[in-house]
Amino acid sequence: MYTIKQPKEIIFGKNSCKEYTFPDNSLVITSNGAIKRGWIEYLGIKNYFLFDSVEPNPSIETVNEIINEFQNSNFSCIIGMGGGSSLDVAKFVSHKLHKKKIMIPTTFGSGSEVTRISVLKVDGKKKSFHNDELFADSAIIDSFFIYNSPTEIIKNSAIDALAQCSEGFDSKNGNYYTKFLCNYAFELLEAGVMNMDHEKIVKGSLVSGLGFGNCSTTLGHALSYVFSNEGYSHGHALSHTTLLAHEFNKSKYYERFKKIVEKLKFSRIKLEQNYVEASELILSDRKHLDNNPLEITKNDIISLLKKIND
Numbered sequence: 209m210y211t212i213k214q215p216k217e218i219i220f221g222k223n224s225c226k227e228y229t230f231p232d233n234s235l236v237i238t239s240n241g242a243i244k245r246g247w248i249e250y251l252g253i254k255n256y257f258l259f260d261s262v263e264p265n266p267s268i269e270t271v272n273e274i275i276n277e278f279q280n281s282n283f284s285c286i287i288g289m290g291g292g293s294s295l296d297v298a299k300f301v302s303h304k305l306h307k308k309k310i311m312i313p314t315t316f317g318s319g320s321e322v323t324r325i326s327v328l329k330v331d332g333k334k335k336s337f338h339n340d341e342l343f344a345d346s347a348i349i350d351s352f353f354i355y356n357s358p359t360e361i362i363k364n365s366a367i368d369a370l371a372q373c374s375e376g377f378d379s380k381n382g383n384y385y386t387k388f389l390c391n392y393a394f395e396l397l398e399a400g401v402m403n404m405d406h407e408k409i410v411k412g413s414l415v416s417g418l419g420f421g422n423c424s425t426t427l428g429h430a431l432s433y434v435f436s437n438e439g440y441s442h443g444h445a446l447s448h449t450t451l452l453a454h455e456f457n458k459s460k461y462y463e464r465f466k467k468i469v470e471k472l473k474f475s476r477i478k479l480e481q482n483y484v485e486a487s488e489l490i491l492s493d494r495k496h497l498d499n500n501p502l503e504i505t506k507n508d509i510i511s512l513l514k515k516i517n518d
């Protein structure tokens with residue numbers, strides 16, 4: 209038996225945020241710079257509350273801070289706006305406060321707007337929370353935002369979407385529907401990156417989220433978190449860890465993923481933590497590893513980490 213789950217409403221297309229009517233008195237959760245970039249103005253909302261200090265790789269403390277500050281304000285719903293970090297925080301706060309969620313990605317990679325996943329740091333370590341109550345009520349995917357994004361952001365986000373759909377395709381938890389979505393996402397994203405076709409990257413990121421969100425990522429993501437804990441961005445870490453995972457798993461996407469990573473010119477990453485500690489932490493990530501197509505041992509993980517550092 210298979211089940212597919214997604215937000216109640218997915219709205220997409222260029223300028224869709226402009227055409228959408230947002231509720232009054234919403235709480236906007238976003239990162240620093242949302243006002244300066246003209247994002248709020250673009251939504252055309254009035255009478256809103258604002259929290260605009262979501263940090264990259266956000267922690268559960270940020271969620272608690274927002275709850276403390278706004279739980280007694282009489283806001284109507286939560287609008288999460290920004291990259292995966294802002295959306296993950298906004299989804300978690302909405303879930304805790306039982307508020308309607310409208311999610312608007314401004315970077316195109318995490319797929320957070322259409323998944324039941326929030327990744328937050330707990331005690332300094334990245335942890336992914338999976339819960340149906342984290343689904344957005346409305347996800348609005350508007351390619352308007354990609355045209356003002358720095359290349360570095362587009363590159364980091366696109367490689368995340370590519371890692372997610374290709375790991376998702378190989379996931380043991382997948383089915384013919386998720387494979388269809390993940391494979392189509394990979395094709396869109398690959399063409400998008402190779403030809404810098406922004407619309408294809410935006411579409412690919414959405415389809416990737418819908419695909420992997422219903423089957424989970426695997427080894428590449430499990431390996432990446434120890435690097436994120438040391439400050440590497442999610443996409444940067446994945447450009448190395450997912451490539452290595454694809455080689456280990458003999459994924460059909462290995463060669464194509466490699467070409468894309470080369471095209472995007474990611475610099476090297478290096479793990480400072482010792483291999484044994486890191487491998488134990490990675491091995492405990494059963495949400496990802498139980499879905500990996502091949503069994504993986506602690507020694508396998510240590511040799512993969514060594515390969516990255518060499």
Ligand SMILES: [Zn+2]
Nearest residue numbers: 318368372442
């Ligand atoms: Zn990811």
